Amino acid sequence: MQRGNQGEIQDIGPAQGTLAHEEAVLLSTEEIGKVTAIYVKEGDRVAKGQLLLQIDDEVFQAAVEQNRASVRMQEIAIERQQLRVENLQKQWERKQAIFERKLLDEDAFEIATKEEASAVQRIDFTCTTAGDD
Numbered sequence: 001m002q003r004g005n006q007g008e009i010q011d012i013g014p015a016q017g018t019l020a021h022e023e024a025v026l027l028s029t030e031e032i033g034k035v036t037a038i039y040v041k042e043g044d045r046v047a048k049g050q051l052l053l054q055i056d057d058e059v060f061q062a063a064v065e066q067n068r069a070s071v072r073m074q075e076i077a078i079e080r081q082q083l084r085v086e087n088l089q090k091q092w093e094r095k096q097a098i099f100e101r102k103l104l105d106e107d108a109f110e111i112a113t114k115e116e117a118s119a120v121q122r123i124d125f126t127c128t129t130a131g132d133d
Contacts, residue, residue, distance in 0.1 A: 027052060027053070029053075029055055031055055031060070033055040033056050033057075033059070034055065034056040035053055035054070035055060035056075036054050036055065036056045037053060037054040038052070038053045038054075039051050039052055039053060039054075040052050040053075078123075078126050081119070081122055081123055081126070082123060084119055085116075085119040085120055085122075085123050088112075088115055088116045088119045089116055089120075091112060091116075092112050092113060092115075092116040095108070095109055095112045096109065096112075
């Protein structure tokens, strides 16, 4: 909107037009959607942070719930893997004790060692750490 020059108004006869306030503000939202409520009327004074309108958030709420469910499923998968690692570590410790007493052959002990290491590695892949930059 362009601001006009100030000056005196002269009566030159009938005319048509629109009076506009010095400052016009266009409203827009970050999301596109159906407006479900408008909390102000044209011409109302508003304060910074005041709620002006509401967009239907049903779709967004559903997406949030879906993401929360997905996160919980991943947490359960991690917990399950941690329990598997603990179980394999206990099995490995028993097999190591049996192997040291020469009651378990080397191949069986090697398989148990690889299974335990693989399970630990999978748990390690569930964590992300910052690099050494």
